[in-house]
Amino acid sequence: MIDLDAAFSALGDPTRRAILARLALGEATVMELAQPFAMSQPAISRHIKVLESAGLIIRRVEGTKRPCRLSPDAIDGLDQWLGMMRKAMAANYDRLDALLASMEQIEGKG
């Protein structure tokens, strides 16, 4: 199970969202991730630690490198929460539609 508190909080930062968007295209090292940002490697490393402890990214060991990749499970977890919201909203709109339709029917008869 994804920790939604940590995951959503981690997403509240534009650099961290940009890192995730880059990782959605494939695995990358910290050096590769730091390149497009006007940021030091230690600063990027701190963001990566936040993303890793939130379960949004996974790192593996490859010699002296520790490449990062996105956790598909984490994205699924966020998706599930949003999906639940959309479903509840849609059901609510359907109820309103049904209510309006029944009101129109009553008005038509009256």
Place this chain on the structure above:
Amino acid sequence: MIDLDAAFSALGDPTRRAILARLALGEATVMELAQPFAMSQPAISRHIKVLESAGLIIRRVEGTKRPCRLSPDAIDGLDQWLGMMRKAMAANYDRLDALLASMEQIEGKG
């Protein structure tokens, strides 16, 4: 445009997510929102202010009440960001599949 920084940060709290889940079912007043939580009305009000300033909920004036409702645009905004991530991940997997298929073909010929 939704402020993704504020919206995702606001979602990093379980009470705020529960308030949004309740509002996905329809409009509610602060008093109605406070009922299911072991929390004072002022505490719930503070959460609602965070959600409102993040653009996740909208309030209207109805006499002395200010009922809250979910902003469908905000949910769409979050959805768009996640959709972009999913699309990039899927494109990445497709590229890997194509690469593996071409490698198998070369191995088959060799």
